Amino acid sequence: MSFRSYAPGDFEAMFALDEVCFTPEFRFSRSSMRRFAEARRARVVIAEAEGVLAGFVIVHLEKMGGTNVSYVVTLDVAPDWRRLGLAARLMHEAELASTGCAAMLLHVFTGNEDAIRFYERLGFERSHTEEAFYGEGLDAFVYRKRLDPAQAS
Ligand SMILES: CC(C)(COP(=O)(O)OP(=O)(O)OC[C@H]1O[C@@H](n2cnc3c(N)ncnc32)[C@H](O)[C@@H]1OP(=O)(O)O)[C@@H](O)C(=O)NCCC(=O)NCCS
Structure with missing residues (x-):
């Protein structure tokens, strides 16, 4: 497995994987996915095995209330x-x-038990619930993990 950053040629495979990973109400449109992946504040990690996309994560480096945070836009395996530590x-x-972020933040659908177990195992702590974050009746938990800004490089 190799890890590298995003290149525009990755986009179609990422979009196709997102369709496998999420049901329609949780998916990004093609245009928003491209915008999220190619934003200046985006950091994208691509995992590939023999040239084939196995997973990816998109984070956005943002400022929230004066603090630099890393917001997890999506994580797809x-x-x-799956269940191999990828x-x-x-x-x-x-x-x-x-780099320089004091915390990592994310939203996760309250019904996505696999992802919730995964994030809690990684040390994320539930902060609060945002009602209808994904649409009517589809609430999100907000999870947060403290980072050491001095250690990120
Ligand atoms: C959630 C997801 C990213 C996990 O990916 P993964 O590569 O299988 O996760 P890992 O192998 O690194 O899991 C590490 C640990 O997290 C926990 N975990 C991960 N998936 C789990 C599951 N389905 N059920 C229970 N625990 C799980 C386990 O503790 C696991 O360690 P273990 O396998 O030694 O028990 C993957 O299932 C996925 O892409 N799901 C669809 C998209 C999604 O929901 N993304 C997150 C949305 S916010």
């Missing part, structure tokens, strides 16, 4: 590669790319 490695790489 192909079904054949998402944990992607999140580790994303932390390393989150």
Whole structure:
């Protein structure tokens, strides 16, 4: 497995993987996915095995209330590669790319039990619930993990 940053040629495979990973109400449109991946504040980690996309994570480096934070836009692992530690490695790489950030933040659907277990295992703590974040009746938990800004590089 190799890890690298995003190149525009990755986009179609990322979009296709996102369609496998999420049901329609949680998916990004093609244009918003491209915008999220190619934003100046984006840090994208691509995992590939023999040239084939196995997973990726997009984080955005943002300022929230005067603090630099790394916001996890999406984390996708192909079904054949799950439960092998790939998402944990992607999140580790994303932390390393989150230069100067004091925390990592994310939204996760309250019904996405697999992802909730995953994030809690990684040390994320639930902060609060945002009602209808994904649409009517689809609430999100906000999770947060403190980072050491001095250690990110
Ligand atoms: C959630 C997701 C990213 C996890 O990816 P993964 O590569 O399988 O995760 P890892 O192998 O790194 O898991 C590390 C640990 O997290 C926990 N975990 C991960 N997936 C889990 C699951 N389905 N059920 C229970 N615990 C899980 C386990 O403790 C696991 O360690 P273990 O396998 O030694 O028990 C993957 O299932 C996925 O892409 N799902 C669809 C997209 C999604 O929901 N993304 C997150 C949205 S915010």
